[in-house]
Amino acid sequence: MQQYKSKVDLIYELLIENIEKSVYKQGDRLVISKIAKQCNVSDIPVREALRRLESEGYIKTKANQGAVITCFNRDKLISIFQIKGVLEGYATRISIDFQTPNSIKHLHEKNDLIKKALDEHDIAQYSELNMQFHLGIYECIPQKELYNMICDLWKKWSITKSVFDVVPRRIESSIQEHEEILKLIEQKEYDQAEQYMRYHKFTAGNELVKQIDE
Numbered sequence: 001m002q003q004y005k006s007k008v009d010l011i012y013e014l015l016i017e018n019i020e021k022s023v024y025k026q027g028d029r030l031v032i033s034k035i036a037k038q039c040n041v042s043d044i045p046v047r048e049a050l051r052r053l054e055s056e057g058y059i060k061t062k063a064n065q066g067a068v069i070t071c072f073n074r075d076k077l078i079s080i081f082q083i084k085g086v087l088e089g090y091a092t093r094i095s096i097d098f099q100t101p102n103s104i105k106h107l108h109e110k111n112d113l114i115k116k117a118l119d120e121h122d123i124a125q126y127s128e129l130n131m132q133f134h135l136g137i138y139e140c141i142p143q144k145e146l147y148n149m150i151c152d153l154w155k156k157w158s159i160t161k162s163v164f165d166v167v168p169r170r171i172e173s174s175i176q177e178h179e180e181i182l183k184l185i186e187q188k189e190y191d192q193a194e195q196y197m198r199y200h201k202f203t204a205g206n207e208l209v210k211q212i213d214e
Helices: 008-019 032-039 043-055 074-098 101-119 123-138 142-155 157-165 169-187 190-213
Strands: 061-063 066-067
Touching: 008 043, 008 157, 032 043, 043 066, 043 169, 074 123, 074 142, 074 169, 074 190, 101 169, 123 142, 123 169, 157 190, 169 190
Parallel strands: none
Antiparallel strands: 061 066
C-alpha cells in the first residue's frame, strides 16, 4: 500500500529536491506565497514545511527577509557523516547474526543494479539504489528503534546523497566497498564489518568536503 503523504510532506520533499539540485542556492529567499501558488495550496502547509527545513538546518528565518537558504559548512557535513557512520557501522555489526542466504543474495543483486545505474550514467537512480542497499543491510535487525533512526537520518540529511553528484569519482570505489562490506558480513567478521562501514561513510564525507573546499 502506498504511504499517504500530506501536503506538508510533498512541499517539504519538493523544496529538499530543489535544494539538492541547486535550484535554490545559498542566500536565496523562499517566498511563502510564491511556493503556495506553485503548489496550489494555502500558506499554512508551506509554513510548516519551512519550519521543518529550519529545524534541520537547511534554511534560516531572518528579520525582514523571511526564510533564506543556508549552506552546510564543512564541519557540519563531516559531523553528519560521522554520526551516520557510527550508527550504520553498529547496525551492520548487529545485522550479521540475522542475515540469511536470501537476504545476502538480495544485497548482491542490489549492488549489481547499482553497477548498472553507473553504466547508464544515471546518478539519481544510483543514489536511490545506494540508499536501498544500505537500509537493506539493517532492516533485519531486531532493534527497530535503531533502524528507524537510521532511516530518519537518511531522510533528514538527504543532502548527503548528493556526494555522487558532487564527487562522481566516488561511485566506482563505493561499489567496490559495498562488495567488501558484504564479504565481511558473510564471513561474520563483526569488528571488521563495523569498522569498514564506518570507513565507507567517513570516506564519502571527507571526499564531499574536499570537493566543496576546492
